[in-house]
Amino acid sequence: MAMPSPNVSTFQEEVSPGRVLTMDADGTGLSVIDPWLEPFNDALRERYATFEKSDKQIEDTLGYEEFTKGYEYYGFNVQKDNSVMYREWAPNAVTASLVGDFNNWDVNAHVMTRDKYGVFEILVDPTADGKVAIPHGSKIKITMTMPRTGERIYRLPAWINYVTQDLNVSATYDAIFWNPESHYVFKNARPKRPESIRVYEAHVGISSPEPRCATYKEFTKNILPRIAYDGYNTIQLMAVMEHAYYASFGYQVTSFFAPSSRYGTPEDLKELIDTAHGLGITVLLDLVHSHACKNVADGLNMFDGSDHCYFHAGPKGRHELWDSRLFNYGNFEVMRFLMSNLRYWMDVFQFDGFRFDGVTSMLYKHHGIGYGFSGGYHEYFGDNVDDEGVMYIQIANNFLHKKYPDVVTIAEDVSGMPGSCRPVREGGLGFDYRLSMAIPDMWIKMLKEQSDDDWNMGNVVHILTNRRYLEKTIGYCESHDQALVGDKTLAFWLMDKEMYTNMSDLTPLTPIIDRGIALHKLIRMVTHGLGGEGYLNFEGNEFGHPEWLDFPRAGNDSSFQYARRQWNVLDDKLLRYKYLNEWDRAMQMTEERFGWLHSPQGYVSRKNEGDKIIVFERANVLFIFNFHPTQSFTDYRVGVDQAGKYKIVLNSDDKQFLGHERVDNSTEFFTTPGDWDSRPNWLQVYIPSRTCLLLAKA
Template identity: 25%
Template sequence: MAEYGHLTEKEITLFHQGKDFRCYRKFGAHAQGGKGFHFALWAPRVKSVHVIGEFDGWRDGIPMACVDLPGGSQSDIWTCFVPGAIDGMLYKFRIETLSGEVLYKADPFAFFAEKRPGTASRLAGPNTLKHRWNDEEWIKQRKSESHFKKPMNIYEVHLGSWKQHGKNAEDPVFFSYRELAKELTSYVKDMGYTYVELMPVMEHPFDGSWGYQTTGYYAPTSRYGLPKDFKYLIDCFHQAGIGVILDWVPGHFCRDAHGLCRFNGSELFESEEHVEWGTYKFDYSRPEVRSFLISNAIFWLEEYHVDGIRVDGVSSMLYLNYGIDDPAQKRFNHKGGEEDLVAQAFLQELNEVIGRLHPDVFTVAEESTAWPLVTYPPEEGGLGFHYKWDMGWMNDTLRYCALDFPFRDGSHQLLTFSMMYAFNENFILPLSHDEVVHGKCSLIQRMPGDYWRQFAGLRLLLMYQMCHSGGKLNFMGNEIGQFIEWRFYEGLEWFLLDYDAHARHQKFVKAMNHFYLNTPSLWQQNYDWSGYQWLDADNRDQSILLFKRQGKKEDDFTIILLNFQPDTYKEYKIGVPAAGAYREIFNSDREEFGGSNHINPQPLKTKKGVYHGQEQYIEIIVPPIGAVIFAPTLT
């Protein structure tokens, strides 16, 4: 097979067909055995391309040649070799457009970038990239058992504001990847989470975008260290038994001049402006863009051993008129609908490729509409994701929990409606960063009542999430009851743990998380009705929910009662599915958690009588604004 500047004819063909799913191996800048770096860039319809940088003193640059294919056709791919270029040097591409405009662009395939506010790419050779992995046991285990059969309790993290050195909003001193590997890994493990989800780590110019407006899709941000340091962080998570999910943004990119926008002087990577965010949408109809994006997802899975990818803003990709209210501006596809069929096909292909190449990893859709079959296979008309965020549960639940207690009976359906569709998709229940910013208030600040009731309400909210079917996700700070909204420019308020109420709340979250891990009935059958049974969904007068969670074994089940009012009941009868004795195995109202200690300390024997459709019942103490869980006992 003929080679063209280290690219084979087959690779060039596949790239132009949208089928080169590992094109990062040849495009961009690659070290050549200590002799220099080879460069390859896709830039159609331009006069010339030069690579400039520290290796030539940022002068005129090294000219790149456009690859000619057999028959005289041009590939639109520019290549060159720069002898003497070494690991760590800064560089850009100097592109002269057909109109004579000169553009200075960062490398779309760069593996590393200059720290902001600089905008250049940085050459990445072994000194920058190479890491010896020690997560063989994790990968082996990942391949041996499906993620659907494991507990999923996700801690969502923004690396720049989990902790910081000092407090300086003007120039924050971040924890490095290696410092986070020590502190964050041990914290997540100790707290009992099973996954971390990292808000975008791909290089981005503006801290305030939180990473969601990307310029360097293949480069972990230089804010926290080298790419090999980021690999070390992921490796440490895996060795601690923690999976890693990355937020990924294939729906749009920022309009910064050094990035992807107008890359050749006209629209190339983009199709149109995103009306919601002032960014640009990717052009999924262009095969080379599909190669770029799908290859990028594979890159993070293969080069960084990532376990899951959460695709941001899926709804904005799927609808032609997302964010457009003016009827005169609305557009329709050839079938007369508002669906973006090209974006739909891209997502289906993305998930098909990931499933074929890496069947042991998963993808998650942030999709907030009623788009059907998000987690169904493409061959069945689905998008092919493994999970979907349940935004309906999140919105309904937070709306309910913000209601003052006298008004909750009239909105009881907000608690129960999610079970009407709970198994239409494979859901993850999110209490994410989006819910604690922009004036929405922190979770605890939404809770009504005095200080005690607010903490009780937050404990109850988290218990409701934990006992509901589906995966779980909580944003950092929820576990310490932080009252202020999340601020991306400073660390969490860890000093709150010097105060008893916050320390007890963190102790509660830790205990709840470990209880979840050790209670298979709460997660073994998370995604179908075999794991869930209503016992009483309609007690709006007392604002109480009663249901059963079922494990794989017939005698492995839990009975869960959630009381959303500040009332206490001393002899409350609940129907149970089998005669015998039951013991309380968890109670959010325990004194050590900051509660009032309305607990059931002794095993409770069943009595004959029909309650909640069962032929026997037990009498329990119901805590105020609390959750209590029972399991059958042999003693």
């Protein structure tokens, strides 16, 4: 253990039940947990000092309460007397005016005043009869003149909370003054933060079987009940922040405070979230603070005529691979914009947390482009690292967890930076979870490149369990990334074209469908049980959604054919998709009962390459997997920690999951004392080929 530094205060942290460590309050707590980080203590101190400097600046100027409520200062805010205060930060502009339908787009009608910081403002008085002078639903813009040239530019307000797109007139968005007579009133309290997080990754637009864009209201009515039935306790909503290009999957954001109007109104989104809360479901926003769309006409790019208003100037402000703009996290106003964005979605829309997209790009100057992380600790420090990006993530997570004790934040990061999921006061980034992105890559690679006989049980276990000590991860077999055009869903990799012809109960069970359904169940169960402290599924994949995902674009003649979810195949009782859906539900319900996701990592007692057997224990559940294509085993001996009588609590070979009913679920298993696979007891089971059994003490 590292010795405390002189003249540095210390604190005690309970890092795991019953294990309390003393740490210096200088950002080096991580090296107390992981001594391999001790050579980098100076870098950790410097990183933490950068966080503290920014933290102090916020506290000493506006304070977090005002700093994070920028949306009540900037943008449009209706006052008690029905006047409208509008403010915008545009330091490069010389003059600015508010224009719109309400003043016939007259640049001289509502001229704004400028302060020394480049903030423009105007108070629009109410009408003579005391009403808001800007009608609800009217189009508005800010127009500015440029230094030297006097050029006049028009922009959508940066803090606008509703924008719409009229494809008959233009592909660009219009800013809308959103001030309905009555706002949606939330009825349900936020649910408590789940102990075991089971995430349903969903996209509102694709949530209809019809070839069109679905709505918030349809999702609320049709999809939320499915998610609740399946036993997921968390929804991760994609593509909510407004984006001009639908096929970007929501990752090219144009208006950061506007929920996408494709799916309906802001009030419709509030109803969706409130209804989910009523079902006990936590709702996370897929947040894009890693970059912004480069659009000028309806984005933040060149907002005040300069290329460095919200972003870094020059090449530093451009992401070569994503063709987008990169935020200047070191700028006070940019920080205020982003931090206020977090609070806006939490307070105004009652989201419960965020999945931060593109964290790798935020953490490193190379943005992960063409960089293969080997796992060497030197990769996480020094010139590789974007100190301001790290600082912003720490500031954001620190604020969110102080302000909202039940908040959930998830990092999408391929690098595995040490401390990503440890508290900021230890020197960590402060996330609750990191997505285990290597797991789906493993499954796809195995299905593409290996025969079933060549599957390596040791490698499967290694990838599923390879995570940093005391840092929580979310395991998953496939997310939206694996389903995009150019790839295929796991079900389609397994069964391919036979899904079109042999998924009916009225047709014989072919070897390909039999194998596909069996392995689909096993892949999901072993990932669920061993792959992390959370589990994620992408919408539709729970029932083996076929094909791939492709949004309407020029390359497919703007077709919605693959930008939808075919719920019809699940609802058709003659088709075999229902078996996979019931298996997925059974996994979630069994986890709810035993809670293995929030229990310590599973103890793997067997990974036998010849037998293709994996055995592990977690949360007092004994997991037994037989991945062998043909070989079933009678009286197969497995080790177990606790002595006693065991019974089957989940069996993938059950008829209700399209199994072959080779195992009698009423069987009782009695342990025998004696060392086996380094466990003090053993029992014997019949484990058929391509089957998994979950046993628990009776």
